[in-house]
Amino acid sequence: VQLQASGGGLVRAGGSLRLPCAISGRTFAMYSMGWFRQAPGKEREFVAAITRTTGSTYLADSVKGRFAISRDNAKNTVYLQMNSLSPEDTAAYYCAAKIGPLTSGYYDTRTYDYWGQGTQVTVSS
Numbered sequence: 001v002q003l004q005a006s007g008g009g010l011v012r013a014g015g016s017l018r019l020p021c022a023i024s025g026r027t028f029a030m031y032s033m034g035w036f037r038q039a040p041g042k043e044r045e046f047v048a049a050i051t052r053t054t055g056s057t058y059l060a061d062s063v064k065g066r067f068a069i070s071r072d073n074a075k076n077t078v079y080l081q082m083n084s085l086s087p088e089d090t091a092a093y094y095c096a097a098k099i100g101p102l103t104s105g106y107y108d109t110r111t112y113d114y115w116g117q118g119t120q121v122t123v124s125s
Contacts, residue, residue: 001025001114005095008119011085015123019080021095021116028076029053032102034112035069035080037091037121044094046107048080058106063089085123092118 007019023031034049048069049058057069066085071078078095096112105111 001097003095003097003114003116005093005116005119008093008121010122010124013086013123013125015085016081016083017085017121019082019093019095019119019121020077021079022075022077023097023114024076028071029073030099031097031114032100032106033069033071033078034096034098034106035078035093036096036109037089037093038118039091042091044109046109047093049102049106050078051102052100056102058102060107082121085121087123087125090121090123092120094118 002024003021005021011017032052035047036044037047038044046060050069050071066083068081095116097114098112
């Protein structure tokens with residue numbers, strides 16, 4: 001199983017980016033998906049998660065109202081739409097996959113079975 005995140009870059013405060021993460025190797029619909037981020041010197045933190053089938057989503061309080069997670073099972077891809085970006089959103093963003101249904105620990109890195117390589121998002125003021 002391989003996860004490939006992309007779409008990162010440099011953007012001004014207030015701008016938007018969309019990060020796709022493609023998964024290969026097995027049936028995408030088997031996986032619950034999540035996005036995490038890690039800024040220099042900080043721990044990796046939860047950003048968003050989406051269930052396998054119903055498409056129910058969960059967002060960190062810090063991104064509610066600005067970010068959205070979605071998935072396209074036909075394209076084996078999960079997306080993180082980021083709007084109204086601020087310098088505090090600067091981090092490496094990682095997608096993650098969990099086999100089976102999402103659990104109450106969706107915000108915990110230990111919940112996930114596979115990780116992508118990360119894509120850097122830098123927001124200038």
